[in-house]
Amino acid sequence: MTVGAGLSDWQWERLSLARQFALAGGTVMLVAVLAVGLWVSGRIEEVTVRNTANATALYMESFVAPLMQELSTRESLSPETRLEVARLLDETALGKRVVSFKLWRAGGYLADASNQSLVGKHFDETRNLKLAWEGEVQADLEETSDEEDIAERALGIPLLEIYSPIRNTRTGEVIAVAEFYEDASALKSDLLKARLASWGAVAAVMAAIGISLFAIVLRGSFTIDRQIAELKSLSARNVALRIRAQGAAGRVAAMNDSTLKQIGADLHDGPAQLLGFAALRLDSLRAQAPAGKAQADLDQVERAVRDAMGEIRSIARGLSLPDIAERSLPDLLQALTQSHADRTGTEVGFASRLRNAPKLSAAVKTCVFRVAQEGLTNAWRHGGGTGQEVELEIVGERLSLWVRDRGPGFPPDNAAPDEGGMGLQGVKDRVESLGGHIDRRNRDSGGAELRMTLDLGGLE
Missing domain, CATH: 3.30.450.20 (PAS domain)
Incomplete structure (x- = not known):
């Protein structure tokens, strides 16, 4: 800062526009008054001295120069001429x-x-x-x-x-x-009066200009301050509404997850158990059925029942959630990658970096868990499960999640099917409901990458 000595940049920015103008404009005008006043007073002194000198020189040239013409032929004045010059200097008003x-x-x-x-x-x-x-x-x-x-x-x-x-x-x-x-005693006194008059005139003009400009800036500053206050109020209301909307979206997502978990439990405890009972009854019927075509039909029915049981259990596992509230997000993702590796027989790498991470709500942890789950499901089904990686990073209030594989990548139309998972569109809607962003791309080194970013500031 060059204006407003003693004020830091932060303090300067906190001043109103009118106060900034008063400090900056006042300093500039003060410098201008000094510069213009010095210039004007200097010019007055220069002109006054020159005019006085010319008048005196003209007088001397009229009366003294004729007496000194002998210097054109002599080196010095004669005694008579000296006396005459002394008389002129003693007896005339100017000479005195x-x-x-x-x-x-x-x-x-x-x-x-x-x-x-x-x-x-x-x-x-x-x-x-x-x-x-x-x-x-x-x-x-x-x-x-x-x-x-x-x-x-x-x-x-x-x-x-x-x-x-x-x-x-x-x-x-x-x-x-x-x-x-x-x-030059009288001349000096006159010059002093002229300087004071010139300084006063310059100061008055500058003051009039400064007051006029300050009035304009003050009016504009009041308008800007009022508009800023209105914008801050509107921004605060928008932030409050956004937080409420995101909170509501998180609660709806939590309710949906709870419903899905209940459906998974119902499938496991209901149809899966009934199909298990049907498989046992088929074993008892097999001994009573005659050999031949009846046994072949029983084998087909048993295979269909067992396949249905496997499908139901797989769906139930996908719909169920671990204990989200009590466990940390890295633990949840570590358990997810291990469960996925055990179920699919593939390897999954996991890494996490947390620096100054805030406490996460259940809605945020559920959202991240579902994105990682969907990414791993697609990596296994469409990427062959090769080179699967899950990476979590939380720095301050910024959360980032990457799910990668070394498969063939997304098709050219970027429309990977969503069979067997929650669906990429579903997790995208979930992430965006919390104010985050999710995107997918093909990696330059081969394979696909699903990335989620979320600003944790202001989330309930």
């Missing part, structure tokens, strides 16, 4: 504001000065002095840091230092440079 005077010749030679101790010495030419020799009037406010400005610094008052070129009236050639130090 000039507290010091220097007259420069080429090469930094000081031909005349208020401080006579400096006359006849050479000094390094400053930038302003060089520009004055090129014919430009130059000025500095409170800049008395040069070597020859010792006496001026000692005065302790603000000074306007002006460099005015002295030209030959006939040829226009610059023959000398006059340097004046004017008392």
Whole structure:
């Protein structure tokens, strides 16, 4: 973050749009006020100093330059000319504001000065002095840091230092440079007032812009906050409805499983027992029946009865569920793979990875169990039972289950038959009722894969 020092990103995001604008916009506008105020006040000072310098230089050029024309033929001023220049500086209104005077010749030679101790010495030419020799009037406010400005610094008052070129009236050639130090106390006071006025104007304009924009943003922020509150309320209601719907679907699935378990028990205890009794009675009838065709018919009936008993017991086993509520999901899947391996005579690999797994409801465990059961049934019936694997992973609130085999894979139309199992469409509906997703695909290395994913967050 570059705006709102002292606020973390999290704290910044929690602020309303209006407060973010107030902090960010206020900082930007403060910087803008400082930058524009400095620029405007700088331009005012620059223009004021330049205009004052030009006015002073024009005055000096009108009255002093004619007295210094002798410098076109002499190296320095005559004593009479010096007295006349001193008289002008002492007796005129503008001259009375000039507290010091220097007259420069080429090469930094000081031909005349208020401080006579400096006359006849050479000094390094400053930038302003060089520009004055090129014919430009130059000025500095409170800049008395040069070597020859010792006496001026000692005065302790603000000074306007002006460099005015002295030209030959006939040829226009610059023959000398006059340097004046004017008392700038009044000028400094005027500049201060101008700065304050410019800063006040800039601040007022920026404040008006900021308040107008803030009012617009504040209105938009209120609208956005109200809409966000409404969306949060609607989202909370939707989540509550989704949880209730998933809970209801889970309870319906549990009821269906209970019903299927009861049907399985009824088949085992009812028709299966009756068929068993019929098989025993056939054994007693076999001794009473004559040899020949009657015995052959009895053999066919006995085979049909025993096949029917096997089918009923197989159906009963498929419909029955283990003790879902008391056992963990890995234990249930381990028992399922072992039971499938024992029943089919095939090998089934099982692996589980659990990290920060929450407690699972009976509806979730039943759903995962049925998906694994259906996947293994299809792997045995349509994949030949080769390379069967069941893999479970729970990381936080995300559950994933894979059932794989090394068989021929799903047919091109992806419509594998569901004989003997709960049906892929059935387990798909069960998974989706809990907000999960199930898909099947052919593996690149050969075989089929059934994958289930389920978000456990918010499930009852």
